[in-house]
Amino acid sequence: MRSINLSEFVENTGGEFISQAPNKPFNKIEFDTRRIIDGKHSLFVVIKGENHDGHKYIQDAWNLGVRNFIISDSSYAKTLPESNVLLVQNALDALQSIAKKYRSLMPLSIIGITGSNGKTIVKEWLNQLLAEDKRIVRNPRSYNSQLGVPLSLMNIEEYNELGIFEVGISKKGEMALQAEMLCPEWGIFINVGSAHLENFSDKQDIAQEKIQLFRKSELLMCSADYPEIGIAAKTLSSSTRILTWSTRGNAADLQVINSQRIDSGCRFELSFRKREFSISIPFSDDASAENAMACILCLLEMGYAPNQIDERCKRLMSVAMRMEVLNGIHGSKLINDSYNTDIYGLGIALDVLDQQSKSLEKSVIISDMAQTGLRDDVLYQQIASQLALHGVNDTIAIGPAIGNHLEKFQGKVKHFISSDAFLAEIDSLDFEDKVILIKGARQFEFEQIVKRMVDKVHDTILEIDLNKMGHNLDVYRSLLAPGTKVMGVVKAFSYGSGSEEIARFLEFQKIDYLAVAYADEGIRLREAGISTPIMVMNPEKSSLEALIRFRLEPEISRWEQLKAFKAELEKKALSYAYPIHLKIDTGMNRLGFEPSEIGELGLAIKEFESIKLSSVFSHLAASDESDFDEFSRAQISEFVKCCVQIESIIGHKFWRHIANSSAIARFPEAHFDMVRLGIGLYGIDPSASLKKLQPVGTLKSVVSQVKTVKAGSSVGYGRSFIAKQETKIAIIPIGYADGYRRSLGNGIGSVLIQDKLCQTIGNVCMDLCMIDIGGLHVEVGDEVIVMGRNPSAFQLAEWMGTIPYEVFTGISPRVKRIYIQE
Secondary structure (H helix, E strand, C coil), X not given: CCCECHHHXXXXXXXXXEECCCCCCECEEECCHHHCCCHHHEEEECCECCCCXXXXXXXXXXXXXXXXXXECCHHHHHHCCCCEEEEXXXXXXXXXXXXXXXXXXXXXXXXXXXXXXXXXXXXHHHXXXXXXXXXXXXXCCCCCCCCHXXXXXXXXXXXXXXXXXXXXXXXXXXXXXXXXXXXXXXXXECCCCCXXXXXXCCHHHHHHHHHHHHCCCCEEEEECCCHHHHHHHCCCCCCCEEEXXXXXXXXXXXXXXXXXXXXXXXXXXXEECCEEEEEEECCCCHHHHHHHHHHHXXXXXXXXXXHHHHHHHCCCCCCCCCEEEEEEHHHCEEEECCCCCCHHHHHHHHHHHHHHHCCCEEEEEEXXXXXXCCCHHHHHHHHHXXXXXXXXXXXXXXXXXXXXXXXXXXCEEEEECCHHHXXXXXXXXXXXXXXXEEECCHHHCCHHHHHHHECCCCCCEEEEEHXXXXXXXXXXXXXXXXXXXXXXXXXXXXXXXXXXXXXXHHHHCCCCEEEECCHHHHHHHHHCCCCCCEEECCCCHHHHHHHHHCCEEEEECCHHXXXXXXXXXXXXXXXXXXXXXXXECCCCCCCCECHHHHHHHHHHHHHCCCEEEEEEECCCCCCCCHHXXXXXXXXXXXXXHHHHHHHHHXXXXXXXXXXXXXXXXXXXXXXXXXXXXXXXXXXXXXXXXXXCCCCCEEEEEECCEEEEECCCCEECHHHCEXXXXXXXXXXXXXXXXXXXXXXXXXXXXXXEECCEXXXXXXXXXXXXXXXXXXXXXXXXXXXXXXXCCCCCHHHHHHHHCCCHHHHHHCCCCCCEEEEEEC
16 A cells, blocks of 8 residues: 555544654555554554444554554553554444545546355456456455455555455445445356355345445346345446346356366357357366356456457366465475465465564575566565565575566575476575565466475365364454453374464464473474463473473462472472462363362461462363253352462462363353363364354365276274165275274264265275265365364264364374464
8 A cells, every 4th residue: 555644544534643753655565563663654443343442552552653543442552652543433434434535536447356156266257257357356365354455445556447346244234334445347147155144034034145246336246046146236326337147047148058068177158248268277066156147248358359368267276265384394484375475465375474483594485476466676676675674684586587587585595486496496596594585476377386396295174264263263352351362272293283373373373372282392382482481280290491492381270299399390400480380170080189178278278488379270061061050150159268268378369271172161259360272272162152163174185086986885893884776986185003993983973075074985995985976077186174173073073972172182193283373
């Protein structure tokens, strides 16, 4: 965005402008202090939402150099010296008003895209198809929300000729606000599905909300295959021209007469305005056909000839919806952000690089950027400056243009004229202990680089959505009183999700404490650069020296532990009191001191000057079961009595914690000073009392082979399945060695293929299982969902006769963990 002053937009927001620092322009907008790199040139928008209040981070933003603020709480106005402060009723509303004004000042045309599915793909495909002719600005990734759209609009530069923006909504009343900001001249309405149906009466209700985006549009292009869109479109002004497409034989301006699968994808025979022609795309699924028709119709209306469109459509690339964090060769960590090469997207990717780096050296592999509208010297100076701000000291530059500006980059710089040249020398390059951001323009085919650099494991993966984990953390934080701390439990390989990556993410989210089961887990986190305080729940006697060396804080639950740790501290002769955490057994009858021992325990703690009592805690036995609420409340009451007694003896306060994930939701009186959040982070609420949680982990595989089994033939070991009729089966590379239990065979378990649950056939093998795919047209390489939204972890646990905890922790380490993040 161009540099602007906050005072330019006061009238648009209706706020009160309090200026103590005139002439403080900004060219960045921030709403999260963890992402502020250049505070001097940033505006901090204090968002107050359902699950969080940004006002608590105002001082952090000021300390990072920010001198422009939009706030909604007047009590903070006087705490920001030398600053420009815009005091408004609602900061998000104010940002939207600023974005609306900013957009009106920019002389470009905008295409607005909405629909239930495919918005990001259509946006990115249009960019791929038009980028060589037009200087385009678009939402980074799927920034299509009430916050994402204004942030995206503020990215418009004066040289941009075309804006392509996707818009999403989740409830009524949101689209009118988006339409006011965006004012798209052209619109694309892809489809109507059941997403967010919980906030609408039916699909027609959704269509009526989404159509509002195009109230002032000159042209709307939409699908004729969804009658709800057609009905909604009738409410538009008569001045809005409407063009339609159909892939299902419905009457439309652009019709698919015939389609044929080819080796490289699909060829469509099309009819448009009495002309017939063919266009091919390198994809064969129905969703891609629908998305492609939206793009083809748009280009036809722009005046592109069918043969031009065909040539460009053949080169369409798949769209990486989110960044992936992967394990790479030589102990490296890869952040795969290929094919997102706009400047703003680079900043977002560098934020993830910061989060994942810790003790690892930061490295970037980046290619030429085309069609940015900037002169090369300006473009690559901006790129180099961003890398320098984020502390990148190792850059691999690929492409002829960037090669002319290597002197602008700091640290070690290595240049290759092409991706092939880089791959030819890859074995001689040092990637040891580095976190590497990979970001390249589509013509450089960076997917080949990722394929070569990723650590090789089999096709079954556990995909961890860190955005959803952040959402779940915010849901739980919203239930807590200000100042209540959160301990994130990352024991057992973070419930099977990967300890280091989850710990890095939670540290970035400013969690107060981490908890692990054993010292070696904590040591690995320290060696990975994690500095957050860590409590070790089962410290063994042999690990006490290492605990102290790696600044790990032990749980003390029995006398011999306390005495052994005191002796170890005396050997070390530390100059400070070392923190410990006492565990009280209030009814779990597992580890912990008995309430009857509290008096003696308090005196011992008071006597041991080498020890600092950081916290006292206990464990609820049945916080997720309403049948045992009386027992849980008795535990809580007993815990309070013990804490009061200890405090009266030692003479100082300490943190108290007893609430686990279920208790956070069900027993607010048990929040005390800190809560322990474990399985809830992953979207699993055993008490089923929180509806807002989102499942974080998706266990995925692919179809390895498809075959037809003749009637009378058996499938798998033990011949437990005999086909009564000719049966189509798919072989999936997941078995009991991966955590997909043998008990799930013979129709007990099901997996999701093409949105249909398909049952297992025969016994599950060590590395494989077989699936009845019925009449589905399944091909090798098709995606298989083993666990996610459907079937859920709860459903899988029910089939297995266990609980979601065991499902997650039972997923084998040989299953590759991939971390995705917006």
